[in-house]
Amino acid sequence: MILPRSRTEELLGLTALLTPTELDWQHRAREFAVTRIAPTIDDDYEREVFRAELVPELGALGVLGMHLTGHGCAGAGAVSYGLVCHELEAADSAWRTFVSVQGSLAMTAISKYGSAEHKSSWLPRMAAGEAIGCFALTEPDGGSDPAAMTTTAVLANGEWLLTGRKRWIGLASVADVAVVWASTAEGIRGFIVPTDSPGFTATNIAGKLSMRASIQCDVELRDVRLPESALLPGAAGLAAPFSCLGEARYGIVWGAMGAARASLDAAVGFSQTRMVFGAPIGSKQLIQHKLADAFVEYEKGMLLALHLGRLADAGTLTPDQVSVGKLNNVREAIAIVSSMRSVLAGDGITSAYPVMRHAANLEAVRTYEGTDEVHTLVIGRALTGLAAFR
Numbered sequence: 001m002i003l004p005r006s007r008t009e010e011l012l013g014l015t016a017l018l019t020p021t022e023l024d025w026q027h028r029a030r031e032f033a034v035t036r037i038a039p040t041i042d043d044d045y046e047r048e049v050f051r052a053e054l055v056p057e058l059g060a061l062g063v064l065g066m067h068l069t070g071h072g073c074a075g076a077g078a079v080s081y082g083l084v085c086h087e088l089e090a091a092d093s094a095w096r097t098f099v100s101v102q103g104s105l106a107m108t109a110i111s112k113y114g115s116a117e118h119k120s121s122w123l124p125r126m127a128a129g130e131a132i133g134c135f136a137l138t139e140p141d142g143g144s145d146p147a148a149m150t151t152t153a154v155l156a157n158g159e160w161l162l163t164g165r166k167r168w169i170g171l172a173s174v175a176d177v178a179v180v181w182a183s184t185a186e187g188i189r190g191f192i193v194p195t196d197s198p199g200f201t202a203t204n205i206a207g208k209l210s211m212r213a214s215i216q217c218d219v220e221l222r223d224v225r226l227p228e229s230a231l232l233p234g235a236a237g238l239a240a241p242f243s244c245l246g247e248a249r250y251g252i253v254w255g256a257m258g259a260a261r262a263s264l265d266a267a268v269g270f271s272q273t274r275m276v277f278g279a280p281i282g283s284k285q286l287i288q289h290k291l292a293d294a295f296v297e298y299e300k301g302m303l304l305a306l307h308l309g310r311l312a313d314a315g316t317l318t319p320d321q322v323s324v325g326k327l328n329n330v331r332e333a334i335a336i337v338s339s340m341r342s343v344l345a346g347d348g349i350t351s352a353y354p355v356m357r358h359a360a361n362l363e364a365v366r367t368y369e370g371t372d373e374v375h376t377l378v379i380g381r382a383l384t385g386l387a388a389f390r
Contacts, residue, residue: 059129
């Protein structure tokens with residue numbers, strides 16, 4: 001089923017820059033988002049429901065770890081993956097986040113740094129949606145400074161003993177496996193931790209006003225014993241988890257613009273039918289000004305995402321460039337959604353339109369995978385050659 005494109009997309013004309021394969025991935029992701037996520041997402045968001053039955057469906061769609069090759073993964077290009085993230089987040093940030101945590105973080109860590117046994121044991125099941133993974137890096141005392149982590153792993157008598165706490169770990173309470181990062185005598189290392197291991201406890205974080213259709217957890221590691229083989233042999237130092245975070249941040253560059261597009265489309269449609277002073281509000285100059293400004297920023301964000309995707313497919317994308325995309329596109333998506341909420345007026349705060357849900361979700365997206373402040377300093381360092389983090 002080929003779903004129609006909105007006036008926003010027609011005006012942008014991005015399809016002319018995409019290959020048939022990329023368009024096919026986009027169409028399939030859009031159909032899934034429209035038919036499987038959108039019908040229940042408002043209720044799921046209200047009741048804080050993570051609809052786990054969709055996970056194997058996403059596996060069958062081929063989008064879990066889709067940028068990886070082998071072990072049941074699709075081996076798709078970066079632009080194709082970005083378009084999938086765009087379509088899922090147009091429905092809700094929770095589902096782009098799921099695909100990101102599963103594929104860009106947990107599966108990428110195993111694929112890049114795991115042993116042959118790790119890969120064969122976990123990647124096929126995770127790609128099929130038969131197993132869920134999580135990525136435990138952030139700690140309660142500061143996610144922006146992972147070098148200061150206090151979680152430890154000690155090797156003694158052929159066993160690793162893991163002790164510590166993690167926070168804001170997506171999917172941890174429903175995951176089958178966790179990629180846990182800990183400080184060892186040789187520096188930061190990664191470990192494969194089955195979540196049914198004694199001493200591993202994941203507790204859903206309550207009271208969230210954002211990402212309510214997703215799961216984020218506190219994790220406690222209390223003397224978790226693992227075989228020596230649980231160590232990810234290829235991961236030494238923070239460069240390993242940072243490379244996984246780069247994959248996730250890249251998906252956000254596209255995903256945030258999905259939330260922006262959904263909000264812009266809702267406001268355009270509303271402006272054509274909402275009558276005031278005897279005419280549609282879309283006929284008023286001030287409303288057209290808001291819509292035009294929002295579209296221009298959306299257009300720039302999409303072209304930036306596509307540029308980064310082409311660099312990624314060419315193998316030349318740098319972490320600094322991903323920071324540019326993450327900082328700009330999330331910041332502009334928040335501004336677009338806020339402006340479109342004002343076009344919708346009072347109706348904009350109701351669940352009749354997705355705008356306030358996207359606004360709340362984007363506030364979380366702005367914070368995770370690097371705050372605005374951190375990405376600003378990454379870009380500043382790239383421009384000046386001078387680090388200003390400390």
